[in-house]
Amino acid sequence: MSFTIPLIQFVAFLDLFAVGMIVPLIPNHVRQLGGNHIYIGLLGSIYSGFQLGSGPLIGSLSDMKGCRKILIITLLLCSISYIAMGLTSSIIMILILRAILGLLKQTQLLTKALVPEYENDEKVQSVIFGKMAAISGMGMTLGPITGGHIAEDYPENGFFYIGMIVCLCFLLNAGCIYFLPQGKIQTMKKTEKKNPNQNFLQVIYSSSQQSVQELSKVKWSQYWDLFMFKALLGFAMGVYYSNYALYLKTQYDLSPKHTGYVISFQGIIGAMSSLCMGIINKQYPYDKDFSVRNYHVFLLLSISVAGLCLSHNIWVYSLWLVPLSIGNAVGRLVTLEMILRKGDKEHKGTLIGASNSVASLSGVLSPMAAGLIGQFFGVQFVIYASLFSNVLALILSYRYKTRHSKTD
Structure with missing residues (x-):
């Protein structure tokens, strides 16, 4: 295989x-x-x-x-x-x-x-x-x-x-x-056998009913902090990217062609960071629950976004994009790993689905927030919402790391 x-x-x-x-x-x-x-x-x-x-x-x-x-x-x-x-x-x-x-x-x-x-x-x-x-x-x-x-x-x-x-x-x-x-992991077949007389809509209804029952079995109170990290990361990056091209045009007078180069540069850095995840994990041999890595991700992102806010030319701005792209790429993988490590194999699909839904919620809210800020305060202030979200996540991740290190 x-x-x-x-x-x-x-x-x-x-x-x-x-x-x-x-x-x-x-x-x-x-x-x-x-x-x-x-x-x-x-x-x-x-x-x-x-x-x-x-x-x-x-x-x-x-x-x-x-x-x-x-x-x-x-x-x-x-x-x-x-x-x-x-x-x-x-x-x-x-x-x-x-x-x-x-x-x-x-x-x-x-x-x-x-x-x-x-x-x-x-x-x-x-x-x-x-x-x-x-x-x-x-x-x-x-x-x-x-x-x-x-x-x-x-x-x-x-x-x-x-x-x-x-x-x-x-x-x-x-x-x-x-x-x-x-695959090696068997699917859950504890539900009743299929009724051959069921039509397509009845199958969809029964499957949805079973899904809701499975969702109710997960102890969501154990995962609220992990989903909070996922939401804050998604919101911070969503706000940042919502008016990305307009921000570069307004602040640095970049043409669409050069904006494309900047976006491609970020994509390459992010892809390389994801590819090096195994090397990054080797630097944290004692971080079993990924809490230290999570804290370092938000520390890196907070510093990077603060650097972007203070950049006065596109070259300095592009320099700060390197740690930002690394933190974003690694952060998405780290939050996923934290959820999978804390959960059980039986509900892995449900937890990953809930994690994606949290990211989708951020995808709904962040463009609205960016639009309101850009409309009433100016496009240049949108990035400060990303900074606030990252700093809040940094504080929460530090508390989470400290609490779990004491428990260990």
């Missing part, structure tokens, strides 16, 4: 490559169809809002029915949604399809949940998660470039061609997952 992990990593890469091809082009496509800024703003809010609720539900379903089965179904439905998006000329239909994708598109969640089924060693799992984040991050870097070239070369039908390519990518991913061998 040596090919299973690379195949899962390929699926994660192709997923973000496909998404990166089409998602950056959707706002401009909606504008060409006659949509205003309200519709464009709704595109992100609707998607994140539905992701908020679907994370625990899809994760819990994967615990009961098996990750492979749920992942294949969602990939097939997403492929249909993307080809439909390429075909339609209705803005309302695009918004509906974004809602459907927000509900179903949990590929990254499910691929992460698949890893423990083929690798039991937790230390190796951490390295695999790091490599997966790096590989999939490269997909998100290459996708927009590819999609942009296609849209520019075929101005009339480019969006349709991209939708078709994205559809094929998701179908290929579904085929890859189908050929994976059965």
Whole structure:
């Protein structure tokens, strides 16, 4: 089964490559169809809002029915949604399809949940998660470039061609997952046997009911602090990236081309950081619960954002982007590891789903907060909201580290 992990990593890469091809082009496509800024703003809010609720539900379903089965179904439905998006000329239909994708598109969640089924060693799992984040991050870097070239070369039908390519990518991913061998961790089959007389809607209802029951079994009070770290990190980075291009244009008069270079630079640093997660973990041999690493991540992020606030030219600003990109990439992996280490294997999918929902909640709130700050105080003050979130997380992470070191 040596090919299973690379195949899962390929699926994660192709997923973000496909998404990166089409998602950056959707706002401009909606504008060409006659949509205003309200519709464009709704595109992100609707998607994140539905992701908020679907994370625990899809994760819990994967615990009961098996990750492979749920992942294949969602990939097939997403492929249909993307080809439909390429075909339609209705803005309302695009918004509906974004809602459907927000509900179903949990590929990254499910691929992460698949890893423990083929690798039991937790230390190796951490390295695999790091490599997966790096590989999939490269997909998100290459996708927009590819999609942009296609849209520019075929101005009339480019969006349709991209939708078709994205559809094929998701179908290929579904085929890859189908050929994976059965994992070592058995799915929960304690529920009643299937009734052959049940129709599709009854199956969905019964599965959703089982998911809610499984969610109620998790002791959420034990995880509130870990989810708080996830939320604060997501909010800080969400606020920072919400007005990113506008901030660079306003503060440093950067052209879109040079803004793209800065974004690519951050992506490369983040991918390299994720790839080096195994080396980073070796520097913390006694940090079993990842609390020290979590504290160091928010310390690094707080210093980095403070440096960005004080930067007077783009070169100093770019220099501070290095530790910021490292902290962001490592922080996402560390918060995931903290949740997995504290949880039990039986509810790993549910916990990862809840973790993604927390990130989605930040994805809903952070653009709204950035918009309000930019509207009433100016774009240059948006970054201070990111600084406040990181400093608050730094204080909480220090208390968490201190409390757990005393317990140990």
